[in-house]
């Protein structure tokens with residue numbers, strides 16, 4: 001039954017013969033990063049999440065990608081160059097090659113062109129902030145712009161849905177970066193339209209408390225992670241607590257629905273912080289086990305708890321697959337929390353660096369075709 005659903009839906013992303021032919025062109029998209037509230041950790045082929053997740057789309061942390069393309073004679077292989085901030089990046093090639101292979105059936109024009117991918121991030125490359133979500137999302141949108149030019153029947157809704165579908169095949173969480181301000185990825189009976197294949201905008205009412213929410217990202221460790229997300233996801237296959245964890249994520253997502261509607265910040269904090277610590281608990285209880293938090297990650301968490309105890313602040317934290325801490329708080333607490341961050345938390349950041357971000361509304365196209 002599930003297989004049928006998957007097959008049928010996958011077919012929908014395979015285009016019919018294109019109507020138009022184009023020789024060359026260029027598209028630019030800018031796409032934000034996102035931070036999960038209920039975490040995705042564990043997947044099976046092809047990039048199908050073991051549990052549904054939900055994220056806030058960010059605003060300032062983003063990747064801008066220009067994809068230029070020109071028709072080539074030979075059609076037997078992928079052909080592309082990739083640049084980060086103007087510098088050729090051979091090291092990015094394997095990831096893009098894997099991505100192209102995964103999406104080739106859905107974008108039959110891929111072998112017809114030579115591509116130049118020029119990308120830049122609004123955040124420093126060595127900040128410990130993963131650029132795969134924003135990067136894969138921006139690249140997928142550029143590819144969809146080409147598909148739309150080849151076949152202008154593509155509707156706006158399908159454009160976004162397929163771009164999210166493609167982004168997922170590049171990096172799972174990337175499929176949650178195209179729209180805002182809350183996006184769900186992964187089939188959940190309580191969320192109509194949710195799918196394992198692409199992200200969808202959270203469809204229910206959200207209380208004012210969560211509008212314009214803030215995320216200050218404290219850069220605790222800007223180095224390369226010792227264990228990649230891919231390895232971490234795979235370690236969930238034989239994980240002793242996998243089933244309980246996947247069930248818990250489903251329950252947490254369902255519990256968030258009334259919390260988001262009613263603006264219940266205390267209940268929100270409990271779920272979000274528990275999700276962050278559970279993600280890292282899964283890492284610590286994998287075989288082989290690993291720890292991505294650093295001593296300063298724990299210092300910050302303890303300071304946040306002490307501050308909450310002392311004041312009536314609704315500040316909380318979440319973590320992604322690294323040592324950095326995302327500090328989340330409602331917009332109306334901005335002044336008070338900014339002071340607290342400057343006075344008490346910045347000392348635990350590498351070189352005192354942090355990024356002030358907030359909830360955003362998704363990707364933007366920057367230029368039209370040349």
Ligand code: PMV
Nearest residue numbers: 036039040171172173229321
């Ligand atoms: O998209 P990936 O494969 O880099 O995995 C991301 C996993 C987490 O950031 C830890 C959680 C999430 O849901 O974004």
